[in-house]
Amino acid sequence: MAPVADLVRDLAFSLTLAADTVAVREGLARIAASAPLAALSAVHRATAEIVLAEVLNNVAEHAYFGLPGDISINLMATAVGLECRIADHGREMPGGSPPAGTLPQEDFPEGGFGWHLIRSLTHGLDYQRKNGRNLLRFVIPA
């Protein structure tokens, strides 16, 4: 019988990406094919792809604001869902915490949807800034 530790290791995935939107698109394709996501239902996998696209593109566009940098991604499928840890060395989140994700109120909003999607689709969102590094953790519930 396989030890539990082996099972957990089989459903973990790590990836380091360049912080630009094209690399994020390629990274998302690799993530979608990874063991932790392959274990999910199609609906749950789509949710994970939406959330990770928003988080990773935010890092590329806001934390690094177009400058070169790396994003490291750690994913693990557990009993509660997909546990995600995303780290980067870009700027700190404005005000030291992630945006509330309130939907924009104007008639034709062209932005401001990203954090609403992240907050709607995740649990246990936690942000820490330590030694010049941003660490965002959250769970996409199973």
Added chain:
Amino acid sequence: MQLQTQTRPKLLSVLVMNDRIDAASAIQFKEQMRDLTQNAESRVVLDLARVMFLDSSGLGAIVAVKKLLAPDRVLELSGLTPTVEKVFRLTRMDSIFTIHPSHEKALAHGTGG
């Protein structure tokens, strides 16, 4: 982005051939749509049946096209796949668009059918 258009009386159909509208392609999508719809008459129907993935940047670009066309022309949508539909629903942007189940339904709608 690969966009295929068909012109009918008072209607321009645009079929998105790519499988995603995302942060890497949103600006290009918006610019191509602006060019393609320059001479459009009253209705533009954007068929998203082939688009499997849309992120917030892609959504923002579609809303921007609707804004560009207003107030004289309207942007309608058709053929939303499940993930795309979910993004519209969660952001409540499904409430600002007329969304048809399919492109055929969108065409029939315009003729009173």
